[in-house]
Amino acid sequence: MKAWLHRGTYHASSIRDRNAAIQVARRCIYGHKQLRRFAPEAVEDPDVLPLALIRDRDNLSEVISRWDEANVRYRPVSRAEAEKIIPDASFRKVSGIFQVGDVSLNTRILYRKLFALAQKAGCDFYLGSEIEKIDGRSLIVRDSSGDRRTFSARKIVxxxxIGAKDLFQKHHGLNLPIRYWKSHLVVTKRLAQAGVFFLDPHEAAMMHHGDVSIVGFNEDALLCNEPSYDVIPDRAENLRRGIRRIFPSWDDRQSINVACVKVDYVTDLMSARSLNIAINEPIPGHVLVLPGKMTEAPYLTDVLTSYIHEQLDNPEIALRPCDQFPLQDSTAIREVA
Ligand SMILES: Cc1cc2nc3c(=O)[nH]c(=O)nc-3n(C[C@H](O)[C@H](O)[C@H](O)COP(=O)(O)OP(=O)(O)OC[C@H]3O[C@@H](n4cnc5c(N)ncnc54)[C@H](O)[C@@H]3O)c2cc1C
Incomplete structure (x- = not known):
């Protein structure tokens, strides 16, 4: 699967609302730094920086000002330099070329490390099991051989x-405002040493993993009622045309089209696809989390940990004066003041 450890470059520019764009970009930068620190061995080609391209000249100054505000790292690159970095790419009709800090991540290495450390910390994994029943704050879980276990907790996260909507529908009778978005990827023989991606809508964006390149199409996501992985041929062909705009002599013989589905949680069903984190407790004790992007997972985890701490306090830890502040009556507060 594509694993682009974002560094805010794309989201600062692509999210329409400036404030939301800068917020998501900052959260991506936070996650980028945390993940690189946690698992530097999972970063692929850490010394090869990708190129971000902007076609729309009118958008250049806005993108640069958003990058500056969000602290996105970028270095303007001349066309001649870009052609040296990626000789097979065409930079004609491109208004801006920047070397940026996004990298590819080998998620299998990251997950192995997380898995091993979680086990060491005492976590148990029940792979291949499914939730059979939810009764209050207890889960009855059945494994592949039919054995059942019951887990009870004050908070279940x-x-x-993509499975969250069905779980809440089936076990809680709740239709959560989770939407499914279908988009497409092309997996092809590696196209270049450095990644290259447009920031403009309806243009191609690619990162590389080992011998392959994984290419997506900006703002290709199509709202759908159910998650389905059937490729929509027109959409895949659009993406292929986008790849040829960057690599005119792309040999597409060793390539496949893939459809994928992303989810978001929204309160306004008419809004654009949300790329932000979501933490929601639609039923007391049952907490739903969505990171928006894998890169935002470290930020989400911190907010979630703080949320759980607030909800499940530990009385052995002394209260701070500010924790007691709202408990005092107004007369006492006036006296203290
Ligand atoms: C094609 C694609 C490309 C992407 N590329 C990037 C990228 O390059 N960079 C980036 O930052 N983000 C990317 N994302 C987004 C990122 O993958 C998601 O934001 C992130 O994986 C969400 O994490 P999650 O833990 O919420 O869900 P997931 O990663 O989807 O994990 C959910 C897990 O829950 C399990 N599950 C589901 N239902 C049940 C059930 N009923 N019982 C038990 N287990 C269940 C699933 O099997 C799965 O293992 C991409 C997403 C897609 C679909």
Whole structure:
């Protein structure tokens, strides 16, 4: 799967609302730094920086000002230099070329490290099991051989991505405002040493993993009622045309089209796809989390930990004066003041 450890470059520019764009970009930068520190061995080609391209000249100054505000790292690159970095690419009709800090991540290495450390910390994993029943704050879980276990907790956190909507529908009778968005990827023989991606809508964006390149199409996501992985041929062909705009002599013989589905949680169903984190407790004790992007997962985890701490206090830890402040009556507050 594509794993682009973002560094705010794309989201600062692509999210329409400036404030939301800068917020998501900052959260991506936070996650980028945390993940690189946690698992530097999972970063692929750490010394090869990708090129971000902007076609729309009218958008250049706004993008640069958003990058500056969000602290996105970028270095303007001349066309001649870009052609040296990626000789097979065409930079004609491109208004801005920047070397940026996004990198590819090998998520299998990251997950192995997380898995091993979680086990060491005492976490148990029940792979291949499914939730059979939810009764209050207890889960009855059945494994592949039919054995059942019951787990009870004061807070149950669902980080089940695309499966969250069905879980809440089936076990809580709740239709959560989770939407499904279908988009497409092309997996092809590696196209270049450095990644290259447009920031403009309806243009291609690619990062590389080992011998392959994974290419997506900006703002290709199509709202759908159910998650389905059937490729929509027109959409895949659009993406292929986008790849040829960057690599005119792309040999597409060793390539496949893939459809994928992303989810978001929204309160306004008419809004654009949300790329922000979501933490919601639609039923007391049952907390749903969505990171928006994998890169935002460290930020989400910090906010979630703080949320759980607030909800499940530990009385052995002394209160701070500010924790007691709202408990005092107004007369006492006036006296203190
Ligand atoms: C094609 C694609 C490309 C992407 N590329 C990038 C990228 O390059 N960079 C980036 O930052 N983000 C990317 N994202 C977004 C990123 O993958 C998601 O934001 C992130 O994985 C969400 O994490 P999650 O833990 O909430 O869900 P997931 O990663 O989807 O994990 C959910 C897990 O829950 C399990 N599950 C589901 N239902 C149940 C159930 N009923 N019982 C038990 N387990 C269940 C699933 O099997 C899965 O293992 C991409 C997403 C897609 C689809």
């Amino acid at each position: 669902y980080s089940s991505g």
